[in-house]
Amino acid sequence: MNKGTTSIFDLRRCRYTTEISPFRFVHFKFPRPFLNSIAEQEGRDALDHIDLGDALRIEDPIFAALGDLMETVFLHTERATSFLIDDVSIAAVCHVVDRYCSTGRRHRRKSECLSAVQMRRASEILDENLPGTIPLSKVASECNLPPASFRKAFKESFGALPSAWLERRRIDRAMKLLQDDALDSRAIAMMAGFRSCPEMKRVFAKHLGQQPGWFRPSAFSRHRADDAAPQQAKAAAAHRNRLN
Structure with missing residues (x-):
């Protein structure tokens, strides 16, 4: 059985499911009100039925990608925030609504912001x-x-989605704490909301291209000030622009 093989069941018609593999599989369950709320957000009528057709053991690249993401979460639990799990669940149900659900007319979606x-x-x-x-x-x-x-x-x-916004806020908090050379990296990681010091280093490298220690005031003693300062300022400014 190939990676990403997907089975979909409408529990109104089918009261049981079968496991597609004795190991390495992810089970999603979507209540109908949740499906309808996503359909509404996507500018569709309430769903009529799920177009199962041959939706038993099909090759679905979207679910394959979501499965890869969940596997990473299972293997690296320090990254498994509740917002990440929520994002995966909502992405999965959006895909089900778009590909497998018959929801009648599609309306123009309204752009709605928070007050x-x-x-x-x-x-x-x-x-x-x-x-x-x-x-x-x-x-x-x-x-x-x-x-x-x-x-x-x-x-x-x-x-940005809440999970990405939170990650950027953690960076912002850590950047301020890094100005105090008396605080060690582990304490800064915890105070900034990271689950571990390695996670903070991974996120800094991802967003800023540098390790946290590079933003320490003491870094000036290891590098020429006229070289390090502009680079630090440029990285910090780029991060602030992503927050705004």
């Missing part, structure tokens, strides 16, 4: 929970929105 009050409340909650352990549904509830609607409106308002 100023909702933006302020969301950023306050997330800033207080930088590790990302708070469920997306709780943040959405505080803004009086269902999770899928909140996720879309958040991206429209902030230019």
Whole structure:
């Protein structure tokens, strides 16, 4: 059986499922109200039925990619924030709605942003929970929105999904803490919301192209100030532009 093999069952018609493999498989279960909320967000009518057809053991590259992502999460649990799991789940249900569900007419999607009050409340909650352990549904509830609607409106308002926005805020917090040479890297990682020092290093390399220690004031003693300072300022400015 090839990687990414997918089986889909409508539990209204089929009361049982079969495992496609005795190992290395991911099981998603989508309640119909969740499917309908995604259909609404995508500008469609409420779904009518799932077009199963030959949707038993099909080759689906989207689910193969999502499976790869989940495998990474299972192998590296320090990256398994609740927001990441929520993002994978919502991406999966969006794909099911788009490819396998008959939802009638497609309407023009309205671009909906969070209100100023909702933006302020969301950023306050997330800033207080930088590790990302708070469920997306709780943040959405505080803004009086269902999770899928909140996720879309958040991206429209902030230019990034909640998980990506949180990652950038952790970098911002760490950049400020790195100015204190008395704090060691492990303490900074914890205070900035990273799960470990290696995770902080990985995220810095991904977004800034440098290790955290490069932004220490003491770095000037190891490099020429006229060479290090402009590069530090350029990297910090690039990060601030991504936050804005």
